[in-house]
Amino acid sequence: xxxxxxxxxxxxxxxxxxxxxxxxxxxxxxxxxxxxxxxxxxxxxxxxxxxxxxxxxxxxxxxxxxxxxxxxxxxxxxxxxxxxxxxxxxxxxxxxxxxxxxxxxxxxxxxxxxxxxxxxxxxxxxxxxxxxxxxxxxxxxxxxxxxxxxxxxxxxxxxxxxxxxxxxxxxxxxxxxxxxxxxxxxxxxxxxxxxxxxxxxxxxxxxxxxxxxxxxxxxxxxxxxxxxxxxxxxxxxxxxxxxxxxxxxxxxxxxxxxxxxxxxxxxxxxxxxxxxxxxxxxxxxxxxxxxxxxxxxxxxxxxxxxxxxxxxxxxxxxxxxxxxxxxxxxxxxxxxxxxxxxxxxxxxxxxxxxxxxxxxxxxxxxxxxxxxxxxxxxxxxxxxxxxxxxxxxxxxxxxxxxxxxxxxxxxxxxxxxxxxxxxxxxxxxxxxxxxxxxxxxxxxxxxxxxxxxxxxxxxxxxxxxxxxxxxxxxxxxxxxxxxxxxxxxxxxxxxxxxxxxxxxxxxxxxxxxxxxxxxxxxxxxxxxxxxxxxxxxxxxxxxxxxxxxxx
Amino acid sequence: xxxxxxxxxxxxxxxxxxxxxxxxxxxxxxxxxxxxxxxxxxxxxxxxxxxxxxxxxxxxxxxxxxxxxxxxxxxxxxxxxxxxxxxxxxxxxxxxxxxxxxxxxxxxxxxxxxxxxxxxxxxxxxxxxxxxxxxxxxxxxxxxxxxxxxxxxxxxxxxxxxxxxxxxxxxxxxxxxxxxxxxxxxxxxxxxxxxxxxxxxxxxxxxxxxxxxxxxxxxxxxxxxxxxxxxxxxxxxxxxxxxxxxxxxxxxxxxxxxxxxxxxxxxxxxxxxxxxxxxxxxxxxxxxxxxxxxxxxxxxxxxxxxxxxxxxxxxxxxxxxxxxxxxxxxxxxxxxxxxxxxxxxxx
Numbered sequence: 001x002x003x004x005x006x007x008x009x010x011x012x013x014x015x016x017x018x019x020x021x022x023x024x025x026x027x028x029x030x031x032x033x034x035x036x037x038x039x040x041x042x043x044x045x046x047x048x049x050x051x052x053x054x055x056x057x058x059x060x061x062x063x064x065x066x067x068x069x070x071x072x073x074x075x076x077x078x079x080x081x082x083x084x085x086x087x088x089x090x091x092x093x094x095x096x097x098x099x100x101x102x103x104x105x106x107x108x109x110x111x112x113x114x115x116x117x118x119x120x121x122x123x124x125x126x127x128x129x130x131x132x133x134x135x136x137x138x139x140x141x142x143x144x145x146x147x148x149x150x151x152x153x154x155x156x157x158x159x160x161x162x163x164x165x166x167x168x169x170x171x172x173x174x175x176x177x178x179x180x181x182x183x184x185x186x187x188x189x190x191x192x193x194x195x196x197x198x199x200x201x202x203x204x205x206x207x208x209x210x211x212x213x214x215x216x217x218x219x220x221x222x223x224x225x226x227x228x229x230x231x232x233x234x235x236x237x238x239x240x241x242x243x244x245x246x247x248x249x250x251x252x253x254x255x256x257x258x259x260x261x262x263x264x265x266x267x268x269x270x271x272x273x274x275x276x277x278x279x280x281x282x283x284x285x286x287x288x289x290x291x292x293x294x295x296x297x298x299x300x301x302x303x304x305x306x307x308x309x310x311x312x313x314x315x316x317x318x319x320x321x322x323x324x325x326x327x328x329x330x331x332x333x334x335x336x337x338x339x340x341x342x343x344x345x346x347x348x349x350x351x352x353x354x355x356x357x358x359x360x361x362x363x364x365x366x367x368x369x370x371x372x373x374x375x376x377x378x379x380x381x382x383x384x385x386x387x388x389x390x391x392x393x394x395x396x397x398x399x400x401x402x403x404x405x406x407x408x409x410x411x412x413x414x415x416x417x418x419x420x421x422x423x424x425x426x427x428x429x430x431x432x433x434x435x436x437x438x439x440x441x442x443x444x445x446x447x448x449x450x451x452x453x454x455x456x457x458x459x460x461x462x463x464x465x466x467x468x469x470x471x472x473x474x475x476x477x478x479x480x481x482x483x484x485x486x487x488x489x490x491x492x493x494x495x496x497x498x499x500x501x502x503x504x505x506x507x508x509x510x511x512x513x514x515x516x517x518x519x520x521x522x523x524x525x526x527x528x529x530x531x532x533x534x535x536x537x538x539x540x541x542x543x544x545x546x547x548x549x550x551x
Numbered sequence: 552x553x554x555x556x557x558x559x560x561x562x563x564x565x566x567x568x569x570x571x572x573x574x575x576x577x578x579x580x581x582x583x584x585x586x587x588x589x590x591x592x593x594x595x596x597x598x599x600x601x602x603x604x605x606x607x608x609x610x611x612x613x614x615x616x617x618x619x620x621x622x623x624x625x626x627x628x629x630x631x632x633x634x635x636x637x638x639x640x641x642x643x644x645x646x647x648x649x650x651x652x653x654x655x656x657x658x659x660x661x662x663x664x665x666x667x668x669x670x671x672x673x674x675x676x677x678x679x680x681x682x683x684x685x686x687x688x689x690x691x692x693x694x695x696x697x698x699x700x701x702x703x704x705x706x707x708x709x710x711x712x713x714x715x716x717x718x719x720x721x722x723x724x725x726x727x728x729x730x731x732x733x734x735x736x737x738x739x740x741x742x743x744x745x746x747x748x749x750x751x752x753x754x755x756x757x758x759x760x761x762x763x764x765x766x767x768x769x770x771x772x773x774x775x776x777x778x779x780x781x782x783x784x785x786x787x788x789x790x791x792x793x794x795x796x797x798x799x800x801x802x803x804x805x806x807x808x809x810x811x812x813x814x815x816x817x818x819x820x821x822x823x824x825x826x827x828x829x830x831x832x833x834x835x836x837x838x839x840x841x842x843x844x845x846x847x848x849x850x851x852x853x854x855x856x857x858x859x860x861x862x863x864x865x866x867x868x869x870x871x872x873x874x875x876x877x878x879x880x881x882x883x884x885x886x887x888x889x890x891x892x893x894x895x896x897x898x
Contacts, residue, residue, distance in 0.1 A: 147743065234650075236648040
């Protein structure tokens, strides 16, 4: 589209320029011709007015009045050097000068031609042979045969008007014809009357050749390596032709410049369009693409990504709305997660607080049995242990309690169970002094120990060992019992049971899930077993995690 | 788009063949010859009437395209230059400036386009540049010769025994001359030739004054005032270079009581002693009316109708073929066809 516009413009301009060049050179030539015509007409008018004024005057009888007519007409125009009347024999009759020097004008062309072609004015080429001038100057001789009466006798003479050449030469000077442009005035015999060039060099000979060949009219020509427009016109009342040679290279140059300019404009427009495209891309397309990437990233679950809010106003609005939406979704999701966790915690708290009714029933049953057997000391010990057991279980609703309390809690539990199982097992508690004041999730050892007692019963010499120590970043509690031990299959079964929902091993699973919730994924339960020797269950609690949690 | 080769239906073929045949015949038929007519100005009623006659006479013989130069040789040059490019078979030119025709003749010779000039006569040396250049016109001198002969007739045709129109009986004719534009070729020739004709006829003509009135009726009317003041009692003749100036003179002369209707018949008859003969040239309608009313004695008619006939006849022959034999035409020197001026008086 742009290309077509530029090309069309260049073409139209080129055609127009050619027409313009032709018209302008023609107008220029016409102007020159009109200037000369006006001049020639004024000369002819001078001659006519002299003739009209002297129509009824006799050169002898009214000599004074006639002399006055000639003198007046010679002085009224600045460029008229002299006006005289000559006999056909060449002698001066009268005129604006008193004498015409020694030589006779009969052999001059202006004199002979005037008498030969009586009805027309003869215009000579500029020459230095003024027959009237006091000073030497270049003149043009305008001559015409006229009738006059001398002493009542009609005679034919020659009227001569000598004109200063500077004026006629100056008529063309003001014309701007470009480099090498010039004007020639050519006579009917193809002789040069006038050339605007300082000397008749190479260029006039070329344009003269063209003039001789083309006679008249306007046309383009190559002269002295310049593109020229030549116009040849006749000059009324004379046998002269005016040849104007205008340099149109300048115009051709302008034409080329215009073409270059239109190409430049074309490229500029192209660059402009490209920039606009680029801007649109930066301000709209790119933000939109980024927005789309963000959406894709969010689709894949990354809700922390935010859309960039920069670029075009519309895109910014869109991105902002999108971000608001994502914030909303994320807060909703956070709320759902928190609610789910809270719900789980509530459930776990309930589990934690749950007191195995069998334990209470069995303990009370033991107390009754002890009482019946008069074992007062054991009753007291059991009841005190039970009371402390429950106090720690409740712990004012605290979830985390010092290791010291947890150990006391498990000691009470073991005391009660040892009495109940009539010392069928022994227990050892080995806790590092340094960890006693650390807070841990309460009631985590009891279900493990319960399992250990349950699985170890039957062996006369069962020993339950409870250890607590720091191992690097972990707080470790081990519950070890002697006994038959567990097979690999059984251990795997237990591990699976920890993550599942089955009814088996409810107690240990409860501990496992509580560890995970309160201490994160690093917290763990590990089971090791050596067949016919012992089984060890370890609780691993990350120390770091504990610090971060505020419950 | 699917292109299938299909045989054109027969009817379409037939129409195409017929068209082709017609075209072929038309191009074989001789093209109508074209002539271009150039007029110095159509503001001159004589020229526009001239052009109308040429157009009317050429109808059916050749086509004619006319150009008005508006009295500018520059414009006429451009018109001719442009016309050459359209390659007419002939140019008919009424020049603006008769001196400026030589480059045009040279150019037309180069292009091979023949030319007929009329009304304004180029220089003989220019017409001689090529043999296919012609001029149709009337001899300017003849108009004043006929004008002079009308006057000589009125004065009795005997230079030694002038009749009553030699009012003072001195055997000489005291005349005033109304001249056209100074320097105008026709004005110069008509004035000089009239004076020369009287001399040649043996008559003694006293030119009381020559007044320039630029071919113009109003200027002649104005100038006549001073002329009558100076010469009314002496003048025996008014010679005018054209009718328009003669009519202006008559108007002033009527006001000065020169023309009188003695018998009240609405006509002036030359019998009255106050009557002074006025003669013109051209044959304007107004002039004819004034002649019939008895004021203007006579005029000389520039016969544009006969000239138009001559132009069209010559053109037709030139257009026929380049080497047409023109020997049966009244061609003087192979170039000129002279058409006679005609006298117009009541007789």
